[in-house]
Amino acid sequence: MATTHLDDPRIIEFDVRTDEMLVNMGPQHPSTHGVLRLVLRTDGEVVSECTPHIGYLHRCAEKIGENLTPRQYIPYTDRMDYLAGMNMNLGWAMVVEKLLKLQLSDKAKHLRVIIAELNRIASHLVGMGAYGLDLGTFSPFLYAFREREKILDLFELACGARLTYSYLTVGGATHDLPSGWLQKCAEFIDQLEPVIDECHTLLTTNAIFVKRAAGLGVLSAEMAIDYGCTGPVLRGSGVDHDLRRDGEDRYTDMYDGYAFEVIVERNGHYPRDHNYPAVPRSAILGDCWHRFYVRMLEVMQAMDLVRQAIDRYSTAKGDYGIPVKLAEKLPKGEAYLETEAPRGQMGFFIVGDGSPIPRRVRARSSSFCNLSVTHELCRGCLIADVPAIVGSLDVVMGEIDR
């Protein structure tokens, strides 16, 4: 066989053998999104094996939880997925409420929807901007951060913090929204819409972007489920599943009566994609492009939800929260609840033993499971495509390492 190749001058360059090499990527590599270390076994430019090494940001979050009361633990949840602190607060607060069997007023629920969906927008904006950076384009990142800054301003008005909020807490929220906030929020959403369209022209339909992301890192629906991938990664593979619709009653109650469609491809079309050009031909369901596109459409979806929540909140009855003592005694028993955080299903597990301090606290991280599929996606790709694949999973190391 080799001799026939040698006879053909067009093929000869592919017959050159290279040695295997181990390449270490990270933990300080800028395009690995935090302190992620990947060890690549490469043959020339082709990656034959990719092993993620994690734990560089491990801060014993679960052990700390066993030494604090649930309300004291809220600030630690902020630091898990630090790009979506509100969603982390919400997940933890809800599981404690489940254990305490607390029922919240409508007002508190709508407030939570506004805040959680706003944070989802902020988080997806970072995901989108950083993904552009991974693929070598800079301007979408700047646009995304400019818009995210406005959300942080809104959060600062509501709770004083810009990154680690501790705003949503057990029993509701720490304060009500300040007067005039809803007006500001509605104005922000209105001006965001054209910016997102702009980002679509800059990235989604950009020929270079499509060439880089489409058809790359294809994750089948079966594999996504097998590895426990959730959120946009799962929906990007065509699985129609969103906890806001399919989750536990306690969580879906929050979204009861809201009009929204789960962002997933059905018959080659996404809900609300009519404004945008069709899915590129080179894209395969479950590839990097689809994961990215699901996130972009979820921004639009979240904007819609915020608009609806503002209307409902302003007419809702009840209080923004129920006072819960800092050292409220936890009943004996255990509760597990998953919420739909921007990066996937964030689960918290709490075991109470009659004292105010839980016996066990467990955080089931969505990024942890999403990242565990990397070695399957990176097998056989080019070295330059590894950041593109890892970027499309949109992982946050703070949540993986906890």
Next chain:
Amino acid sequence: MSGQAFVDRLKKQFGDHITGANLEAIDPWIEVAPEGLVEVCRYLRDDPELRFDMLNCITVVDYLETDPKKAAKADFAPHLELVYHLWSFPNKVSLVLKVMLPRWKNDVPGELPEVDSVAGIWSTADWHERETYDLSGVRFIGHPSLRRILCPEDWEGHPLRKDYEMPLEYHGIRGR
């Protein structure tokens, strides 16, 4: 399917491997004997009616009171509880399995208790079992590569055990 009917069905199928259930708990759970875990899990995943195709989470809860006064009053004997949270996409229902393990194998302190790995059934279990081994000290038999995942490879002890003590020093870094 009601909770009791489901438990009866499993009991009929697996007999002694189903060792208990609590259907009144906030999240009702079923207790499985360690020997029967893989068999039960495979059935739960593959049965055309049940189809629990996703493993959400593996947790270990350490039941131990380190304070002797509290230990005297505790209503449990020291043990470990493995909690498996499952989800079925076709049926949109969740399920909680529990496996009780001794804190140490044969009650020899330092010998990690063992249970069969379910990494061959759900790939999620690969990293989750590594984390469980790393932080809670449970050895999973048949796991493809059971090594630490969050702590450094040369770390000693399993931090989420209740009797864990922080090392005084690690490579020249002061621990306390």
